[in-house]
Amino acid sequence: MARIDGRVPRGAIEITTGQANRVWYITDEVPYVLKHYQDPARAANEAAALALITHHHGPGPRLLAAAPEGRPAWTAQSAVQAEPVPVDRFLKELADPLATVHAIPGTHFGRLAGATRHPTWQAYLTDRLNLYARTAPELVNAVNSVRRELDRVNPNTAPRLLHHDLQPGHLVSTPQGHGLLLDWELAAFGDPLSDLARLAVRLHLTSPQPIITDPGSRDIRQRLRLYWRLHLLADAALATDPAVRAYALDLTDQLGQSAGR
Structure with missing residues (x-):
């Protein structure tokens, strides 16, 4: 799996659904979802929530990487086949x-x-x-x-x-x-x-x-x-x-x- 750095790799499929944020499905060796945020505070909050869900094996995507301080702020989440x-x-x-x-x-x-x-x-x-x-x-x-x-x-x-x-x-x-x-x-x-x-x-x-x-x-x-x-x-x-x-x-x-x- 290539290093996740928040940049949109070649071949990414945009799956944004009318939100302020932009979202892509990355067809990597291990597929994942990349999300760019307009509001860094929301990125920080979602990253914290996904980290907690990941720790408790809860019912949500797993946090793979995040940079709420990035420009743009971003998270990478496990792709959910559902x-x-x-x-x-x-x-x-x-x-x-x-x-x-x-x-x-x-x-x-x-x-x-x-x-x-x-x-x-x-x-x-x-x-x-x-x-x-x-x-x-x-x-x-x-x-x-x-x-x-x-x-x-x-x-x-x-x-x-x-x-x-x-x-x-x-x-x-x-x-x-x-x-x-x-x-x-x-x-x-x-x-x-x-x-x-x-x-x-x-x-x-x-x-x-x-x-x-x-x-x-x-x-x-x-x-x-x-x-x-x-x-x-x-x-x-x-x-x-x-x-x-x-x-x-x-x-x-x-x-x-x-x-x-």
Whole structure:
């Protein structure tokens, strides 16, 4: 296998799928995937997540090499021979690989690398709310509403690995029937329920409850709804896709109107 140095070798096949990053499949003696990033912080975070997944033999690509400080920043990942899981089987086939991911302990709260590390989960969530308020001042009332809910719920949890970008297309199945999760740029340490709440947003559910088969305790329901509202705010404030942002803004507005009645 030739030395991996982040450069695109002759014969590479570009498999970029409309993201800000560029991705190539390298038909080497041992095939691999090369990814160039616009944001070095995302490269550092994905490299850290893949290194952790590799160490724990988790359900994802193996990290072969990385240079988040490179120009451009890049990672090289093991090529995954697998097919996307159809939407109608997504939740069922997600359960086992996600349980494995959520069993991996963290050292702090928030992104694994390339960002501030937080001593508590609540501190991380407060920091996110502050970012949404700064980025989209028109959402300050919604932010303050979620801030009050955060204070009421006061989630206290041990840090666990989160994929934090679950959606159809990011779960694939190998010919042997093993589920693998791709695209770890947004991975974080936090409450596993946050992963499920973000998925509810990505599936355009008007409530996060259908994501969990067992409604669980009142505490679980409260935390799930809190995280769901936080992820809606994230899309409303930061999403670059106009359709994603419009959907999040509309639902955030509806929730605000309901709370005001």
